[in-house]
Amino acid sequence: MKCDCDYIVKDFSGKFEEHYDSCSTKGCVKTAPDGTLLLRNPHLSSLQTDVLYHLGFDSSQDLPGMFGDVKFVCMGGTKQRMRDFAEHMRQVLQTGPNQLVNLTKRSHRYAMYKVGPVLAVSHGIGIPSMSILLQEVLKLLHYARAPRPLVVRIGTSGGLGLPPGAVVVSSWGANASGERVYELPILGVVRKFPSLFDTRVSQELVSMAREEDPFPTTLGGTMAADDFYRGQARLDGPFCDHSEQDKMAYLQQLRHQGVRNIEMEATAFAALTREAGVRAADVCVTFLDRLLGDQVTASKETLTAWQKRPMIIVGRYISQYCKQNQ
Numbered sequence: 554m555k556c557d558c559d560y561i562v563k564d565f566s567g568k569f570e571e572h573y574d575s576c577s578t579k580g581c582v583k584t585a586p587d588g589t590l591l592l593r594n595p596h597l598s599s600l601q602t603d604v605l606y607h608l609g610f611d612s613s614q615d616l617p618g619m620f621g622d623v624k625f626v627c628m629g630g631t632k633q634r635m636r637d638f639a640e641h642m643r644q645v646l647q648t649g650p651n652q653l654v655n656l657t658k659r660s661h662r663y664a665m666y667k668v669g670p671v672l673a674v675s676h677g678i679g680i681p682s683m684s685i686l687l688q689e690v691l692k693l694l695h696y697a698r699a700p701r702p703l704v705v706r707i708g709t710s711g712g713l714g715l716p717p718g719a720v721v722v723s724s725w726g727a728n729a730s731g732e733r734v735y736e737l738p739i740l741g742v743v744r745k746f747p748s749l750f751d752t753r754v755s756q757e758l759v760s761m762a763r764e765e766d767p768f769p770t771t772l773g774g775t776m777a778a779d780d781f782y783r784g785q786a787r788l789d790g791p792f793c794d795h796s797e798q799d800k801m802a803y804l805q806q807l808r809h810q811g812v813r814n815i816e817m818e819a820t821a822f823a824a825l826t827r828e829a830g831v832r833a834a835d836v837c838v839t840f841l842d843r844l845l846g847d848q849v850t851a852s853k854e855t856l857t858a859w860q861k862r863p864m865i866i867v868g869r870y871i872s873q874y875c876k877q878n879q
């Protein structure tokens with residue numbers, strides 16, 4: 554098969570040629586023929602039962618019965634936000650349980666709600682917390698045999714040159730050095746995984762914005778930091794040995810590279826979903842313009858209202874999909 558993908562790997566069974574990249578080649582296979590997730594880990598087949606420890610599930614349960622109809626996994630930092638999102642989707646889709654139930658309550662670590670084809674799950678702060686949750690969700694989707702799921706992060710961020718309350722749909726994630734990769738030390742060796750999002754899904758999400766929306770929705774690069782304070786060039790942490798000038802030079806450099814917002818998950822989120830062959834998008838609201846300051850000063854009410862904005866965009870997308878696939 555000839556194809557424009559940069560990254561081509563063979564499935565361990567040798568049966569499928571899989572592509573990490575978004576690829577338009579007809580016949581390019583990223584998943585099993587029925588659209589379910591293939592996991593590229595030969596060791597999993599030797600496990601009698603796979604324990605998804607942080608989610609509080611295991612593969613001996615009827616995961617296809619519980620999650621086989623999942624089409625959208627939406628995740629974000631806080632438990633409350635993801636409960637609010639589940640409630641939002643219950644209203645948009647006019648479906649779901651009468652009472653929302655936290656499905657991961659046995660583990661106490663994250664929160665997970667299911668509303669029809671939508672799974673809403675919290676992931677905590679930063680790449681380590683998010684990536685543990687995401688990897689267990691990928692295994693859950695695999696065991697549940699959920700076909701062609703879309704995974705969306707509904708987050709918050711600091712903007713670069715955007716009005717606070719703007720929504721950014723990420724085209725890629727960059728690390729603090731501006732590289733579009735997720736770096737992970739494995740067996741003591743730092744490995745780099747490309748952190749690009751699915752262009753088509755991101756553009757479709759941006760197209761969900763309406764003229765009457767009281768906020769702009771824009772496509773842009775997202776820097777994922779490993780810290781909220783110095784790692785995001787802030788001057789207001791407990792430690793700081795850089796100047797206001799250093800900070801501004803760094804933020805302006807990011808902006809010139811195409812970064813429109815800063816959060817703490819985009820690189821790993823893009824890279825892990827891409828490696829799994831799952832379409833994904835990162836949709837974040839900005840809480841402040843980092844070119845104008847460091848502190849998040851908007852009121853609790855305003856921040857809560859702004860957090861709804863990515864939900865509105867993603868809710869429209871899911872609603873449109875459900876109407877077209879009734």
Ligand SMILES: O=P(O)(O)O[C@@H]1C[C@H](O)[C@@H](CO)O1
Nearest residue numbers: 629630678679708709816817
């Ligand atoms: O989804 P959330 O709001 O958690 O995303 C950003 C990045 C960090 O997780 C956190 C820092 O406040 O907010």
Ligand SMILES: O=c1cc[nH]c(=O)[nH]1
Nearest residue numbers: 709710711815816817
């Ligand atoms: O500035 C911000 C705001 C929210 N989340 C971040 O990571 N940074």
